[in-house]
Amino acid sequence: MSRYNFKETEAKWQAIWQERRSFNVAVDRSRPKYYVLEMFPYPSGKLHVGHVRNYTMGDVVARYKRAQGFNVLHPMGWDAFGLPAENAAIASKVHPADWTYENIATMRGQLKRMGLTYDWERELATCHPGYYRHEQKMFIDFLAAGLAYRKESWVNWDPVDQTVLANEQVVDGRGWRTGALVEKRLLSQWFLRISDFAEDLRQALGDLDRWPERVRLMQENWIGRSEGARVFFPLVGQDEKLEVFTTRQDTLFGASFLAVAPNHPLAQRAAAGDPALAEFIAECNRMGTSEAVIEAAEKKGYDTGRRARHPFDPAIELPVYVANFVLMEYGTGAIFGCPAHDQRDLDFARKYGLKVVPVVLPKGVAPEDFTIGDTAYVEDGTLFNSRFLDGLGVAEAKRAAGERLEQLGAGQRSIIYRLRDWGVSRQRYWGCPIPVIHCAACGIVPVPDSALPVTLPDDVSFDTPGNPLALHPTWKHVDCPGCGGKAERETDTLDTFFESSWYFLRFCSPRSDKAFEPDEVAYWMPVDQYIGGVEHAVLHLLYSRFFMRALRQCGYLDVKEPFAGLFTQGMVCHQTYQDEDGNWLFPEEVTLQDPDGIPRDARGRPVTTGRLEKMSKSKKNVVGLDGIVEEYGADTARLYLLSDSPPERDLEWTDEGIEGIWRYVNRLWRMITEPALPLPPPGSAILDELSPAARAARHAIHRTIATVGDDLDKFRFNRGVARIRELTNLLEALDDKQAGTGAVLREGFETAVRLFGPMMPHLGEELWHRLGHATLLADQPWPKADPDLTVEDSATIAVQVNGKLRGTMTLPRDAEAAAAEAEALALPAVQRLLEGRAARKIIIVPNRIINVVV
RNA sequence: GCGGGCGUGGCGGAAUUGGCAGACGCACUGGAUUUAGGUUCCAGCGACCUCGGUCGUGGGGGUUCAAAUCCCCCCGCCCGCACCA
Numbered sequence: 001m002s003r004y005n006f007k008e009t010e011a012k013w014q015a016i017w018q019e020r021r022s023f024n025v026a027v028d029r030s031r032p033k034y035y036v037l038e039m040f041p042y043p044s045g046k047l048h049v050g051h052v053r054n055y056t057m058g059d060v061v062a063r064y065k066r067a068q069g070f071n072v073l074h075p076m077g078w079d080a081f082g083l084p085a086e087n088a089a090i091a092s093k094v095h096p097a098d099w100t101y102e103n104i105a106t107m108r109g110q111l112k113r114m115g116l117t118y119d120w121e122r123e124l125a126t127c128h129p130g131y132y133r134h135e136q137k138m139f140i141d142f143l144a145a146g147l148a149y150r151k152e153s154w155v156n157w158d159p160v161d162q163t164v165l166a167n168e169q170v171v172d173g174r175g176w177r178t179g180a181l182v183e184k185r186l187l188s189q190w191f192l193r194i195s196d197f198a199e200d201l202r203q204a205l206g207d208l209d210r211w212p213e214r215v216r217l218m219q220e221n222w223i224g225r226s227e228g229a230r231v232f233f234p235l236v237g238q239d240e241k242l243e244v245f246t247t248r249q250d251t252l253f254g255a256s257f258l259a260v261a262p263n264h265p266l267a268q269r270a271a272a273g274d275p276a277l278a279e280f281i282a283e284c285n286r287m288g289t290s291e292a293v294i295e296a297a298e299k300k301g302y303d304t305g306r307r308a309r310h311p312f313d314p315a316i317e318l319p320v321y322v323a324n325f326v327l328m329e330y331g332t333g334a335i336f337g338c339p340a341h342d343q344r345d346l347d348f349a350r351k352y353g354l355k356v357v358p359v360v361l362p363k364g365v366a367p368e369d370f371t372i373g374d375t376a377y378v379e380d381g382t383l384f385n386s387r388f389l390d391g392l393g394v395a396e397a398k399r400a401a402g403e404r405l406e407q408l409g410a411g412q413r414s415i416i417y418r419l420r421d422w423g424v425s426r427q428r429y430w431g432c433p434i435p436v437i438h439c440a441a442c443g444i445v446p447v448p449d450s451a452l453p454v455t456l457p458d459d460v461s462f463d464t465p466g467n468p469l470a471l472h473p474t475w476k477h478v479d480c481p482g483c484g485g486k487a488e489r490e491t492d493t494l495d496t497f498f499e500s501s502w503y504f505l506r507f508c509s510p511r512s513d514k515a516f517e518p519d520e521v522a523y524w525m526p527v528d529q530y531i532g533g534v535e536h537a538v539l540h541l542l543y544s545r546f547f548m549r550a551l552r553q554c555g556y557l558d559v560k561e562p563f564a565g566l567f568t569q570g571m572v573c574h575q576t577y578q579d580e581d582g583n584w585l586f587p588e589e590v591t592l593q594d595p596d597g598i599p600r601d602a603r604g605r606p607v608t609t610g611r612l613e614k615m616s617k618s619k620k621n622v623v624g625l626d627g628i629v630e631e632y633g634a635d636t637a638r639l640y641l642l643s644d645s646p647p648e649r650d651l652e653w654t655d656e657g658i659e660g661i662w663r664y665v666n667r668l669w670r671m672i673t674e675p676a677l678p679l680p681p682p683g684s685a686i687l688d689e690l691s692p693a694a695r696a697a698r699h700a701i702h703r704t705i706a707t708v709g710d711d712l713d714k715f716r717f718n719r720g721v722a723r724i725r726e727l728t729n730l731l732e733a734l735d736d737k738q739a740g741t742g743a744v745l746r747e748g749f750e751t752a753v754r755l756f757g758p759m760m761p762h763l764g765e766e767l768w769h770r771l772g773h774a775t776l777l778a779d780q781p782w783p784k785a786d787p788d789l790t791v792e793d794s795a796t797i798a799v800q801v802n803g804k805l806r807g808t809m810t811l812p813r814d815a816e817a818a819a820a821e822a823e824a825l826a827l828p829a830v831q832r833l834l835e836g837r838a839a840r841k842i843i844i845v846p847n848r849i850i851n852v853v854v
Numbered sequence: 855g856c857g858g859g860c861g862u863g864g865c866g867g868a869a870u871u872g873g874c875a876g877a878c879g880c881a882c883u884g885g886a887u888u889u890a891g892g893u894u895c896c897a898g899c900g901a902c903c904u905c906g907g908u909c910g911u912g913g914g915g916g917u918u919c920a921a922a923u924c925c926c927c928c929c930g931c932c933c934g935c936a937c938c939a
Binding site for chain 1: 855856857858859865866867868870873874877878879880881893894918919920921933934935936937938939
């Protein structure tokens with residue numbers, strides 16, 4: 001019995017594709033284009049099977065669209081700047097560049113063995129000056145357009161490493177690597193004005209109809225639009241006003257206090273003369289920002305002693321507190337508290353003995369019966385205790401209060417967004433240098449075009465904590481391009497999300513002297529199908545959307561949305577294992593040993609099997625790609641990744657699963673290379689007179705073509721695989737010796753091979769070749785279903801009595817209703833239940849079901 | 855707390871979108887082949903059963919000739935956001 005030799009076969013066809021440049025593409029305006037892209041990887045080391053699921057999906061789409069006649073752009077590159085390279089440098093004294101390029105070489109080789117249709121001539125690595133020089137230019141253009149700016153902001157500062165940490169890198173208030181207590185520091189950082197585009201970014205989500213609903217919702221929540229009003233509260237005894245944002249200007253008459261964030265300028269000034277307040281603020285700043293800390297933290301306030309006047313009545317004076325729950329980053333960093341109609345304000349008021357004045361009355365409740373206990377009333381109702389607002393509903397009162405504020409010059413209606421400007425400064429080495437120079441005389445001076453790119457120095461040391469660029473003896477010292485005097489380079493580098501925000505544009509013309517060629521971008525963009533993990537739902541996907549708008553504003557291009565279609569795939573999971581000491585074990589370190597079947601480690605000690613989790617290095621529940629490709633080949637791995645679960649759901653990788661696919665691959669191989677009937681030569685005509693089995697097979701073939709195409713269009717790969725397997729099951733049983741059956745078998749095999757082609761391209765090519773074709777399967781058009789053959793000539797109709805199935809009958813397709821009815825009534829089971837009575841009603845759904853109601 | 859999703863055999867999942875629940879597969883069981891294991895082939899595989907049926911898609915109710923699918927209530931799990939003014 002023959003076995004499929006995947007090793008030889010896969011290498012052979014990969015060489016042929018490469019030699020024929022099958023997947024290298026160029027602009028071709030005579031054909032419709034299709035841009036398929038999978039989120040490019042960070043070159044972290046080696047790929048495991050979990051990494052290649054989305055590349056496989058993308059490849060199926062690319063090959064399928066190619067067969068449909070599209071000019072398909074399907075590129076691959078490396079998101080190559082980032083912290084792990086620097087950590088490797090610190091840990092094992094390798095240069096980040098060497099570490100990165102070595103990983104790229106390894107991973108490129110792994111991807112090539114998967115037989116993916118990438119145009120490798122378009123490969124790019126973001127850490128290459130040929131790539132990042134263009135984003136330095138973009139940054140300078142953003143600066144000129146006012147889209148990039150420098151601002152003091154409060155950041156997480158690790159005092160040991162001397163660097164800013166992202167929120168994710170702060171664990172329980174301590175730096176993730178040093179364990180040092182993280183401080184909040186006011187630092188000057190570069191920001192991009194993403195908030196300028198908040199409304200457009202939010203509204204345009206509505207047009208992204210090929211994006212998952214959940215991603216659009218996540219972005220919408222992240223942008224977070226609030227409609228309300230800014231209200232100015234004059235401070236008593238000072239020629240100054242405190243500006244507050246609220247969505248509940250209707251409840252202004254219920255105000256009983258104002259509160260500002262600990263880092264609000266007013267708080268800072270008040271603290272100057274009040275050591276106790278200064279200590280309170282310091283305490284707030286020490287508090288972590290993690291969820292757990294916030295959850296546990298008590299709502300605390302400190303009365304500054306200052307008073308502010310009510311905008312509608314100067315006679316009303318309100319105390320101004322500093323409160324730990326007010327965020328400097330949201331709104332104006334100051335709020336007014338209306339305890340009766342906001343739970344948090346109510347808790348605060350009860351704690352500090354502030355008055356609680358209800359101003360919204362629930363429907364059907366008399367004012368004298370309405371009191372606020374421990375629960376604030378936040379529903380709709382009628383305004384009372386509110387002078388000119390009395391009697392209005394909440395929505396009307398918001399409008400009326402807003403108008404009055406504007407008339408009085410005491411405020412204005414406005415919309416604010418949760419979205420904050422994107423801080424892009426990082427005190428890191430392995431990133432793109434920010435191309436500006438700080439000059440004592442000229443201020444901030446952009447690096448002139450002629451001096452781009454600003455490249456990273458190679459001779460850096462990671463021995464001292466802090467930013468290696470800032471510590472470098474010479475790199476930062478330059479002459480000012482403006483005045484020629486002594487000046488210093490910016491030593492911060494750009495957030496690595498900067499690189500991934502435009503790489504899809506660079507793929508359109510990767511070797512251009514410009515960032516990209518506008519006409520090539522105009523041809524290829526937008527990406528028609530983007531595929532990646534949902535973890536980038538807001539970060540990368542939002543930044544990229546912003547970037548397109550920013551580039552458009554700077555005249556680079558005229559496309560607004562980068563990704564017309566988005567698919568977020570599920571994770572690949574695997575069982576986890578731990579030994580007696582709680583150490584994680586790799587799957588290959590665990591064996592099921594007889595006689596008891598208890599899993600054991602290499603030393604024979606029992607192993608605890610943990611829960612299914614996403615494959616990750618830290619839990620060691622990874623299955624290496626090289627081992628799988630070595631043992632089963634790329635096609636078997638690809639088919640498994642596609643067939644076992646719906647693509648948007650998690651997939652459990654198991655030995656049994658991959659084994660099952662491997663058995664099927666061999667069965668298919670034998671079925672076609674050792675057919676049960678002699679096959680006529682390619683292109684042989686199919687007879688009109690066929691055996692019933694052969695005729696049924698033809699129907700199945702064409703129905704499969706129709707449904708698999710539909711499945712691929714809708715990303716239902718698992719279903720498509722099931723359909724093709726159904727077809728091959730049927731073909732395997734087709735062995736009648738009647739003339740013409742062989743030709744049908746050939747049609748069936750060719751169809752199965754062509755439908756499987758995008759999923760198992762090497763096996764597809766080999767079988768196509770063995771079926772006697774000199775052409776490449778990769779160059780074949782997608783098969784077309786014959787509409788006459790996609791419908792059966794007969795229909796199996798279910799017969800129900802009172803909605804319960806009592807039998808089935810097979811009738812010619814579209815049989816007369818009367819004939820169908822008669823046949824149904826004649827069924828013995830139906831006769832028995834009728835007991836001689838006539839049916840009260842008979843419902844007939846043609847070709848499907850007959851329900852006899854008694 | 856707010857927002858979203860999901861719940862179907864031992865497991866992954868199908869179900870022409872209201873019309874034969876469990877396609878396709880994994881695991882398992884029996885048989886054949888094999889010196890044996892593996893492979894391969896055949897058969898079985900939701901539960902109960904008096905073999906005629908009865909029940910069955912998280913639970914309860916409803917609409918309908920007909921519900922996994924639509925409506926209402928409840929339970930459970932997952933994800934996102936969250937001191938958001």
